[in-house]
Amino acid sequence: MIDLLSTVRFVPSYPMLNNPTSQTKFGGRVISTVEFVDPYRTVDMETQPMKASEAVQLQAFIASAKGGMETIVYRPKHICIPRAYWGDPNNSHITGTASRGTVTDGYTVQLTGVVPGLQLMDGDMFSLKSGEYRQFLQIAYGGGATAVSTTITVKVDQPIASYIATGATARFKQPEMNTRLVKDSFQMSKGPRPTATFQLIEVPR
Incomplete structure (x- = not known):
């Protein structure tokens, strides 16, 4: 398990939730939609123009990912705290520890041990970690508290x-x-200030 490279500057990116579904149509109308795989996230990574020293570090990082066999721990950089605390990243409401409590209907989760007054709004991101397993979550529309x-x-x-x-x-x-x-998503341009792109896909561990 390795951390995402921190010595190369990346263009801001957003983890995107994918809901693989199939649709049945009749007469040009959708009559049913079925989910056939659990939802998962992908992140499209793109670097800022790199110096030669950054480019070779990125090459070494990509090699250590072993074509997708090594787990990479991704942490968003530009939106990395709940919206209520933008400009106050060390607020005690978000730096303490909390735990997963009960879950209702799969989507409604109780978090215990939080600091009273914690605000979580639509679109805010947080993660849950159990051993080496992680799940990256986003507050649903209308689901904040x-x-x-x-x-x-x-x-x-x-x-x-x-x-x-x-x-x-x-x-x-x-x-x-x-x-x-x-696999095969990494591409790097030529020239003295190259840029590179690659894609990450969410896994349990």
Whole structure:
């Protein structure tokens, strides 16, 4: 398991949730939609123009990813804390530890041990970690809340995975996601200030 390279500057990117579905149509109209794979996230990574020293470091990092066999821990950089705390990254509401409590209907999760007053709004990201397993989550539309005690209940954009056990650690500042390099996705341009692109795909561990 390795961390995403921190010595190369990346263009801001957004982890995108993919919901693989198939649709049945009749007479040009959709009559049913079926999900056939669990939702997962992908991140399209793109570097800023690099110096030669950065380019060779990136090449070494890509080699260490072993064509997708090595897990890469991804942490978003430009949107890395809940919106209520933008400009206040060391606020105690988001730097403490919290845990996964009960889950209702897959999508509604209780978080315990939070600082009273914690605000989580639509689109805010956080992660849950159980052992080496991680799940990256986003507050669903209309699913935010403000903690009035040490417990907060929110609705998220995908079901809580079975490998994320009760008591899993919640992370609100720089949430983490286990990813793998998508095979053959890495490309680097030529010239004295090259740019490079590659794609990461979410995995359980």
